[in-house]
Amino acid sequence: TGLSRPQRMLKAVQKNATKGDPQSVIAAIDYYCRHKEWAMNVGDDKGPILDSVVSEVNPSTALELGTYCGYSTVRIARLLSPGSKLITVEFNPAYAAVARQIIAHAGLQNKVTLVEGGSGDLIPKIKEQFGITSFDFVFLDHWKDRYLPDIKLLEDCGLLKKGSVLLADNVICPGTPEYLEYVRNSPRYKSQYFQSYLEYTKAEDGLEKSVFLG
Ligand SMILES: O=C(NCc1cccc(CNc2ccc3[nH]ncc3c2)c1)c1cc(-c2ccc(F)cc2)cc(O)c1O
């Protein structure tokens, strides 16, 4: 059956993007997904919102749940200060294999640790495996019904501190109703919605930014 969609996306990056140039990798993926075939990257409407939150937080430690092909991994890692680390978690080995190559094409492999597995299994091991005490920034973009259990797990594992920023993709489409209800009503979070569009479409979607209050 030939190449998968992620593999076709990787080929487009290898053909059209300059090695070591994250911006050209981002542009190549956005062009491919807008003009050739749709894919579930955070995209070029929501992407600048992600960029602005990452730049504002300037995290020393960042976590991404749901790597997919590494598009948002590249968006985040290109903005990190020297010495900062991004851990990205991907359950699907085929996605992880493509993501590693896209992250490497961008020249960002030294800032990124891609871990294959499920967030629920990995989060409790992060302190011991990576020597990380807390995350300044968390980007949620994996299975939508895992957003809520996973932030509760992050809280329980002591991986959030006062001021930690959570940014969640797809809170409208496909939607994460239980997560939204929790972060918008919990006294432990200050939440803010950034309205935008589902990647490469005219459908509404948005990002929810939630600051942990401790
Ligand atoms: O569902 C989505 N993404 C999550 C996802 C989906 C599939 C596989 C994985 C496998 N990766 C994975 C799984 C579990 C994991 N646990 N820990 C790590 C981890 C990693 C992840 C999604 C869908 C749409 C969408 C689709 C269709 C449509 F019409 C409108 C919108 C748009 C998006 O922006 C989306 O992000």
Ligand SMILES: [Mg+2]
């Ligand atoms: Mg998404």
